[in-house]
Amino acid sequence: MADSGAGPSGDDIINSYHLPRPLPLWLNSNCAKHIVKGNFMTLSARPKTVEQGEWIAHQVVEHYRNLWNFVQVVHAKEETGNTICNPTTCPRMSAGANHSFTWLNSRREPVELPAHEYMTLMQRWITGKIDDTAIFPTDPAGVSYSHNPAISSTPLSQLTNPGEPDWVGKRSGFPEKFIDICQMIFRQMFRVYAHLYWAHFVEPYYHLNLEKQLNSCFSHFLLTATALDMLGKQELEPMQPLIDLWAANGTFPPESKVYEYASIRAGERLIQLAGVTQ
Amino acid sequence: MDSSRLHLNFDNSRPAANDRAFPTTPSTFPQPVFPGPQSGSMQSQQQQQQPYGAGYPQQGYFPQGQYGQQQYPGQAVTSDYPNAAYPPQAGNDPNTGLAHQFSHQNLGGGAARGGQYAARGPSSGRPRTAGGSGQQASYGNYAPPMPSQGAVSSPEFQPIPERNPDKYGTNANSNQKKCSQLAADFFKDSVKRARERNQRQNELEQKLQDPGQSATRREQLWSTAGRKEGQYLRFLRTKDKPENYNTVKIIGKGAFGEVKLVQKKGDGKVYAMKSLIKTEMFKKDQLAHVRSERDILAESDSPWVVKLYTTFQDAYFLYMLMEFLPGGDLMTMLIKYEIFSEDITRFYIAEIVLAIEAVHKLGFIHRDIKPDNILLDRGGHVKLTDFGLSTGFHRLHDNNYYQQLLQGRSNRPRDRTSVAIDQINLTVSNRSQINDWRRSRRLMAYSTVGTPDYIAPEIFTGHGYTFDCDWWSLGTIMFECLVGWPPFCAEDSHDTYRKIVNWRQTLYFPDDITLGAEAENLIRSMVCNTENRLGRGGAHEIKSHAFFRGVDFDSLRRIRAPFEPRLTSNIDTTYFPTDEIDQTDNATLLKAQAIQNRNGQPPEESPEMSLPFIGYTFKRFDNNFR
Numbered sequence: 001m002a003d004s005g006a007g008p009s010g011d012d013i014i015n016s017y018h019l020p021r022p023l024p025l026w027l028n029s030n031c032a033k034h035i036v037k038g039n040f041m042t043l044s045a046r047p048k049t050v051e052q053g054e055w056i057a058h059q060v061v062e063h064y065r066n067l068w069n070f071v072q073v074v075h076a077k078e079e080t081g082n083t084i085c086n087p088t089t090c091p092r093m094s095a096g097a098n099h100s101f102t103w104l105n106s107r108r109e110p111v112e113l114p115a116h117e118y119m120t121l122m123q124r125w126i127t128g129k130i131d132d133t134a135i136f137p138t139d140p141a142g143v144s145y146s147h148n149p150a151i152s153s154t155p156l157s158q159l160t161n162p163g164e165p166d167w168v169g170k171r172s173g174f175p176e177k178f179i180d181i182c183q184m185i186f187r188q189m190f191r192v193y194a195h196l197y198w199a200h201f202v203e204p205y206y207h208l209n210l211e212k213q214l215n216s217c218f219s220h221f222l223l224t225a226t227a228l229d230m231l232g233k234q235e236l237e238p239m240q241p242l243i244d245l246w247a248a249n250g251t252f253p254p255e256s257k258v259y260e261y262a263s264i265r266a267g268e269r270l271i272q273l274a275g276v277t278q
Numbered sequence: 279m280d281s282s283r284l285h286l287n288f289d290n291s292r293p294a295a296n297d298r299a300f301p302t303t304p305s306t307f308p309q310p311v312f313p314g315p316q317s318g319s320m321q322s323q324q325q326q327q328q329p330y331g332a333g334y335p336q337q338g339y340f341p342q343g344q345y346g347q348q349q350y351p352g353q354a355v356t357s358d359y360p361n362a363a364y365p366p367q368a369g370n371d372p373n374t375g376l377a378h379q380f381s382h383q384n385l386g387g388g389a390a391r392g393g394q395y396a397a398r399g400p401s402s403g404r405p406r407t408a409g410g411s412g413q414q415a416s417y418g419n420y421a422p423p424m425p426s427q428g429a430v431s432s433p434e435f436q437p438i439p440e441r442n443p444d445k446y447g448t449n450a451n452s453n454q455k456k457c458s459q460l461a462a463d464f465f466k467d468s469v470k471r472a473r474e475r476n477q478r479q480n481e482l483e484q485k486l487q488d489p490g491q492s493a494t495r496r497e498q499l500w501s502t503a504g505r506k507e508g509q510y511l512r513f514l515r516t517k518d519k520p521e522n523y524n525t526v527k528i529i530g531k532g533a534f535g536e537v538k539l540v541q542k543k544g545d546g547k548v549y550a551m552k553s554l555i556k557t558e559m560f561k562k563d564q565l566a567h568v569r570s571e572r573d574i575l576a577e578s579d580s581p582w583v584v585k586l587y588t589t590f591q592d593a594y595f596l597y598m599l600m601e602f603l604p605g606g607d608l609m610t611m612l613i614k615y616e617i618f619s620e621d622i623t624r625f626y627i628a629e630i631v632l633a634i635e636a637v638h639k640l641g642f643i644h645r646d647i648k649p650d651n652i653l654l655d656r657g658g659h660v661k662l663t664d665f666g667l668s669t670g671f672h673r674l675h676d677n678n679y680y681q682q683l684l685q686g687r688s689n690r691p692r693d694r695t696s697v698a699i700d701q702i703n704l705t706v707s708n709r710s711q712i713n714d715w716r717r718s719r720r721l722m723a724y725s726t727v728g729t730p731d732y733i734a735p736e737i738f739t740g741h742g743y744t745f746d747c748d749w750w751s752l753g754t755i756m757f758e759c760l761v762g763w764p765p766f767c768a769e770d771s772h773d774t775y776r777k778i779v780n781w782r783q784t785l786y787f788p789d790d791i792t793l794g795a796e797a798e799n800l801i802r803s804m805v806c807n808t809e810n811r812l813g814r815g816g817a818h819e820i821k822s823h824a825f826f827r828g829v830d831f832d833s834l835r836r837i838r839a840p841f842e843p844r845l846t847s848n849i850d851t852t853y854f855p856t857d858e859i860d861q862t863d864n865a866t867l868l869k870a871q872a873i874q875n876r877n878g879q880p881p882e883e884s885p886e887m888s889l890p891f892i893g894y895t896f897k898r899f900d901n902n903f904r
Contacts, residue, residue: 021434028435036465043468047475049482049504054511061515066464069457078447130515138516140545145504151486151496172508202436208443208454213461220465273434 010269026201029274034216044224053169066217090115095194095238137173144171186230194238226257233261518590529854550602553595582633584663605654605843606853622840623759629660635817647751648732658839731764749813753804796825
């Protein structure tokens with residue numbers, strides 16, 4: 001890891017991100033700390049007996065609840081009628097100058113929306129999915145379990161009728177499109193986190209003493225989303241430098257998938273730049 | 279540059295890379311970065327084990343499970359209470375540990391139970407971080423102030439501003455508290471769940487390794503475990519609501535809400551659902567009590583404490599879903615039987631000793647032990663309930679409230695129907711008067727004021743109290759079991775308060791009721807000043823009293839109880855005075871009204887109404903699997 005031989009230097013990689021200078025505060029490792037320490041992977045590891053679809057459903061809901069606590073802070077109306085995130089502060093759903101996200105309108109055309117409106121629409125969309133028992137079934141009677149070839153006498157292939165399609169969560173009553181929907185939800189949640197970091201890390205989270213909470217929830221989100229293949233490397237781009245930093249400072253354990261997506265050199269260089277010498 | 283040194287900065291436990299899917303060894307569980315001071319003290323308190331006095335000769339108690347008037351033959355059994363633990367040292371000082379938290383909670387900063395991660399305590403007394411307004415709940419409290427000079431202000435980064443939470447409005451600041459606490463709760467709960475999950479998985483794997491298990495049985499073990507876990511996950515992601523339950527009957531009414539026997543739609547499982555009106559809790563200063571009740575019930579797994587399955591809330595109510603105990607309560611039983619024989623009294627008092635001991639071991643002082651709060655399960659055994667609520671043991675920490683009561687004039691008739699009751703004049707021959715008193719007793723139980731009959735004097739004289747106040751209450755209950763009325767009963771609460779404070783003059787054993795010398799001695803040893811009170815050094819002091827000679831405390835819960843409820847169904851409410859309880863479902867009415875007032879709009883939760891109840895929601899794993 002400390003090998004400084006071939007390949008681009010940490011600076012080269014950081015420069016390739018085209019980050020604004022001075023660098024955003026959330027890349028200062030003094031501000032990238034957490035309210036919990038230790039291996040978060042224990043929290044997102046699927047229990048062996050639990051069916052994969054059931055576990056993904058659980059993680060979607062948990063992370064959604066977490067994220068919306070933070071959104072509420074920038075969405076709450078004050079007596080003045082103003083919200084912290086509003087069309088003046090955030091005319092676009094942006095994650096820095098290089099990224100902005102569009103919403104598909106009813107004619108499925110991409111439109112730019114103020115972040116506040118975008119997030120409101122997204123909240124409505126996500127809760128519409130999560131509360132739909134045809135997508136996220138809640139009946140305890142329909143629960144299945146994970147297939148264990150070492151224990152089960154029935155081979156997995158015989159659990160579905162030949163010729164019939166199989167999909168994750170099928171035996172627990174999740175629909176065929178379930179995984180796609182969950183991936184979309186995770187992608188949308190990632191966009192919200194990206195906007196919160198790029199536009200609101202200082203205003204208001206740092207000022208309100210919430211940045212450690214935000215860091216912990218987001219790093220846990222990244223560990224979970226990548227471990228469950230809900231987010232791929234290319235989708236992480238707007239937050240790549242923070243991922244590098246967390247991989248380098250030990251937030252992400254080396255055996256985690258998100259660690260593989262990180263550039264340790266860039267992360268180490270960021271730590272160096274912050275003047276953390278210990 | 280040696281990059282490995284960088285990691286020291288984060289003190290991260292970095293386990294060796296191994297199995298990616300299930301790296302769930304407890305040692306790698308996330309830990310709070312800055313452990314709260316209370317978590318340490320809690321652990322030390324729990325680990326504190328006090329060995330009990332060596333082998334007291336025991337005799338079997340009710341060995342055949344038959345009850346009558348005669349003394350029971352018993353076998354000699356010795357017991358040295360090997361596992362008993364009791365926190366008397368910590369407990370004797372009301373200003374330490376959990377006792378302190380329990381008694382002085384106010385939800386300004388949330389009622390701290392001092393959980394490993396929960397940092398709900400008020401932040402006063404801690405140094406503020408730069409620019410902080412003292413509102414930095416949760417871990418922010420434990421964080422050292424962010425250095426704002428030196429190495430930190432690197433020119434490569436945006437400057438670190440001075441924190442200024444005051445630049446935002448009140449809503450943002452209450453959302454800050456909410457957000458901070460919910461994030462902390464999330465990790466705390468997740469870690470707890472992951473630990474418990476791993477434990478269950480380990481147990482399963484041990485069973486699977488048993489070579490004696492057939493393949494079919496192994497498959498069954500696996501699928502059952504998987505389904506249970508999956509059902510719990512569904513339970514976690516579903517929001518419970520009162521509409522998911524059908525009301526069978528209202529089995530209790532209190533000042534702050536009601537208790538209903540309900541059946542879950544779908545699976546038909548039976549529960550007792552307590553609903554508490556949020557605004558009432560708020561107005562009447564009950565927030566700390568709500569929280570402490572939820573905490574103790576959520577934490578306890580004791581057979582002596584009523585089981586709490588889940589808690590949830592909507593804009594108007596807090597709901598507690600608890601196990602339904604069909605045997606009713608001791609108050610109803612005392613109303614029915616008037617007095618108990620010494621043997622039956624011995625059984626109930628012995629069980630209540632164990633129940634109080636269990637509560638104390640959890641670090642709580644109940645402070646409101648009374649016959650109404652002693653419930654009887656299917657087998658007729660005792661369970662404690664009502665940890666600070668519903669019968670309105672309110673403003674307990676507010677000594678002024680009691681001082682006013684003590685100084686106030688008797689304004690009879692007020693709390694009870696006017697009956698000339700003076701304990702000293704009561705004899706067995708004027709039972710009718712007692713019966714009048716009993717009728718009013720139930721009304722009293724449902725009032726906001728609650729009955730003060732069983733409260734220890736130190737609680738309202740304001741000189742501080744500790745665990746042994748529960749033993750005073752036990753003494754007064756024992757008196758009532760044997761005599762027929764509580765020792766300080768009076769026509770009016772004020773008189774009762776005065777009598778309790780002057781217990782030396784007012785404690786009186788009626789001449790026409792003969793109590794065994796040991797029974798009277800035990801009562802006098804508990805209904806006395808705290809310095810001399812039996813039980814001050816732990817429950818073993820009471821257990822080894824001569825009155826309990828022959829009682830095998832360890833097996834008490836397994837023997838047959840003197841009264842076993844006879845039930846015709848799982849929703850039989852025979853043992854509840856349902857015909858005396860107004861069956862109007864006020865909760866549902868109030869809610870319907872409120873929604874109507876808002877023209878059908880769903881209620882919006884104001885921050886001041888939602889903040890104090892954050893973290894109230896609780897979901898027990900074995901909820902679905904009784």
